[in-house]
Amino acid sequence: MKIYFDMNIYNRIFDDQTQMRIRFESMAIDILFELVEQENYELVWSFILEYENSRNPFQERMLHIKSLSDLCKETIKPDEKIRLMAKDIIRCSNVKDKDALHLASAVYGNCEYFITCDDKFLKTVAKSRDGLKSIIQNIKLYNPIDFLRKEMDIDVIE
Secondary structure: OEEEEOHHHHHHHHOOOOOHHHHHHHHHHHHHHHHHHOOOOEEEEEHHHHHHHHOOOOHHHHHHHHHHHOOOOEEEOOOHHHHHHHHHHHHHHOOOHHHHHHHHHHHHOOOOEEEOOOHHHHHHHHHOHHHHHHHHOOOEEEOHHHHHHHOOOOOOOO
16 A cells, blocks of 8 residues: 655654654654555655755755655656646645645555645645545545554554
8 A cells, every 4th residue: 555645744753842742743653654664555755755855954854854765665756647636636625836746646646645744734635625536536634643543543642
C-alpha cells in the first residue's frame, strides 16, 4: 500500500516537543516511519516535497529530510495531469496551491493514504469531499495519530 507524507510530517520532529499534541504526533510519525522501513507501506516522494525541502532555511533539517526521502520507493515527477488536478482541487475546495499539488501528486501516484498534521487542510478537504470525489477518488486523508487509530487499530491516547 502506498502512502504519502505531507512536508509537515517530515518536519514535525523539529517542532516544539513540549507541546503535548506535537509530541504525540511525533511519536506516531516515528511509528509510521518504522512501518515504512518494515515495508508495510510504500512511501512516495514528489517533486513538490523536493522543492519545499530545497527551500528549507535550516541546513540540518533539510539534510535530515533528504535522508528520509531515501526511504521512498517512488518519486512523482512533475506532470501536466498533476497541475490540472491541483487546479481542480483548488477550484472545488479552495485549498492552498502547494497543498493541492501535494494531494494531486499523491492521487497521481495511486497512494491509498495521505498523512498530514495540517488540521485546516484536513477540514477543508473533508468539507469539500463530495465535490472532490471524482478528482481525489478514494484516497484517505489522516492526521498521523488518527491513521494509527483507525487504519492500524492501534490504541493511542486521545
